[in-house]
């Protein structure tokens with residue numbers, strides 16, 4: 103017989119104290135692991151947000167270049183009709199180009215002109231056209247028009263290609279010009295910085311050659327050992343050639359004074375004299391020779407009347423050319439350049455030109471798609487859940503259905519895309535690329551999630567509530583609709599919103615049914631061709647233009663904001679309508 | 684008290700899967716009579732009560748055999764709609780289970796779904812009368828909009844009684860309706876039961892011998908699924924035939 107009084111003494115024994123200590127240590131450990139896990143997850147999230155926000159910033163602003171533009175009546179509306187149709191047909195692209203030509207008359211060659219035109223967006227001409235159509239009275243006048251800058255000009259202005267850095271220059275500059283090229287010589291070694299830069303490049307190249315030579319030497323040793331003297335001789339020759347190149351480069355670097363050529367793979371050196379610039383192609387410590395951008399006569403410039411700039415990124419490694427940089431810098435000095443908040447990003451449809459591309463089209467596409475999804479998935483899902491939870495008998499057919507619904511929730515989303523392609527597009531003839539098709543596919547994908555969440559919410563309603571209703575003489579349907587459904591609604595809504603959030607971020611099944619097409623127009627209904635936010639992100643991320651990088655990140659940010667909003671709503675609903683019984 | 688039979692049951696057996704919960708029970712529930720079911724915990728009182736309004740239909744594992752007639756009609760016949768039956772045979776459950784809705788809506792729910800009243804004033808009147816008869820009106824009249832679940836356990840129990848009588852059933856099944864009530868509320872409920880007898884048949888499950896003796900005219904004693912003894916309450920309490928009944932009433936087990 104166990105004596106309970108004896109057993110009670112155990113609570114005060116040293117073993118008991120040891121157990122207590124162990125238990126507390128275990129609890130402490132668990133807490134520490136938890137904090138560690140949360141810290142890690144938090145850090146990952148912050149890093150993600152930081153990188154996305156950092157990259158996205160550029161997409162929320164855009165640059166404008168203000169130029170005087172002459173709206174020649176004989177080109178735009180020769181008969182002075184003032185009719186929209188006639189004005190609309192005019193060549194505003196040409197008008198825009200003329201404005202640039204007027205601003206920079208010294209740009210002569212065809213290549214240079216093309217580069218000049220490229221600092222203004224192709225969309226600017228359309229905006230000028232809109233403006234003129236809206237107010238024909240300005241025809242015949244010269245107006246100041248804000249031209250949207252092209253993506254490369256915009257990126258340059260935002261510093262994406264690195265900055266043009268002014269160097270110290272204290273000497274007097276002697277200029278010898280033949281109109282096209284100029285030789286500039288400073289009274290002091292104002293260009294020594296270039297030489298240092300160029301020489302370090304030479305040494306780096308020499309080091310690379312020496313590394314290659316070392317590899318050849320290894321090869322030579324191996325082949326000699328094998329007795330393959332022919333191969334060994336080839337390696338030896340290659341080694342000696344590489345070493346020769348390296349020595350020559352090192353000798354050039356060691357030479358004081360001397361001249362070095364600057365090419366597309368060297369940093370750019372630009373000498374500025376007011377509006378006119380010289381882009382150096384050859385440089386020494388005291389000066390150099392280069393191409394004139396602008397108009398320049400021979401003469402002498404006092405210190406302070408000229409500057410020298412270094413653009414570290416070589417011209418070959420950036421989309422914006424030295425000529426374009428010079429033009430933009432001249433415009434910037436004239437106060438004709440501004441960078442402002444971009445409504446366009448939020449209001450425009452897609453475009454192949456990054457500076458014109460916006461997310462509105464995709465956002466509206468997402469809206470229509472989600473509308474179709476929720477209108478289909480919510481009622482069907484809830485009704486299926488009511489049937490399965492409240493009416494279905496426990497037999498093997500229903501168990502089979504239940505197991506399969508749970509399986510469907512785990513099926514990869516692309517499978518739903520294939521299903522949609524085969525059944526809804528192929529068999530029922532729903533139009534390709536339309537939100538209707540996407541919505542149906544996503545509804546099918548979301549159904550299992552909604553059904554499972556709804557059933558869980560209904561199962562959580564205590565049976566005593568059902569008894570109460572049935573006991574009063576409510577039918578099963580009345581019990582389900584009047585009592586079970588309202589009580590489980592927060593859970594159902596939470597599940598639905600989480601399902602919708604997943605659908606909102608879904609790409610793969612939509613690509614299968616053609617919602618990946620390039621669509622400029624904002625869709626006006628569920629039958630229009632459309633794309634959705636995540637697909638837009640996927641497309642933009644694939645484009646080579648650098649300006650799309652920012653837009654991709656910005657679109658991700660917008661999608662994240664939507665998702666956070668939806669999940670926040672789910673949490674709110676859960677907290678607000680949560681009941682205890 | 685009359686001798687007219689409202690519900691007659693013959694040779695009723697109930698199984699929960701393999702568990703034989705009710706064994707060959709035959710009881711008649713008379714019109715205008717309060718019948719008390721007494722017996723130790725787990726003996727099958729609730730189970731039998733739930734057979735009378737087919738609440739056991741909701742339990743998948745539950746099987747019922749035997750004859751159960753109400754007004755001469757088989758309760759379990761195919762032609763009988765259990766929903767209709769439950770409207771006529773009301774029930775107060777052992778555990779109070781108000782809807783998580785307002786007090787008003789709790790009581791008004793039955794009249795609403797059965798279309799008992801035509802307009803809002805009538806509905807309000809039915810709700811008030813029901814709450815008054817369940818002896819809870821004074822406590823809740825100022826907060827009819829408050830959720831029923833915000834009431835105390837005893838108040839919830841009376842709310843459930845009000846909800847059951849608001850549907851105007853012919854038979855009222857009450858599973859320990861006074862288990863968490865104080866003596867005053869208990870007395871009021873017993874008064875209600877006595878009053879209900881004028882129009883309805885009442886079946887009450889109770890663990891209080893005094894209560895059974897006070898309110899009922901007929902008593903059935905259950906023991907381990909058997910109905911041991913059934914007869915006039917006075918007879919059962921003063922002159923039990925079976926030894927087990929005698930032991931239970933005198934508190935020797937249970």
Ligand SMILES: Nc1ncnc2c1ncn2[C@@H]1O[C@H](COP(=O)(O)OP(=O)(O)OP(=O)(O)O)[C@@H](O)[C@H]1O
Pocket residue numbers: 699702704723724725726727728729730731742744777
């Ligand atoms: N839903 C059910 N499923 C399976 N067995 C049940 C169920 N409800 C009751 N039982 C069993 O039936 C028997 C009778 O239970 P019942 O609830 O009728 O007892 P009771 O007399 O009402 O007891 P109490 O006085 O404690 O309420 C018990 O053995 C119980 O375990």
Ligand SMILES: [Mg+2]
Pocket residue numbers: 728729730777858
């Ligand atoms: Mg019971």
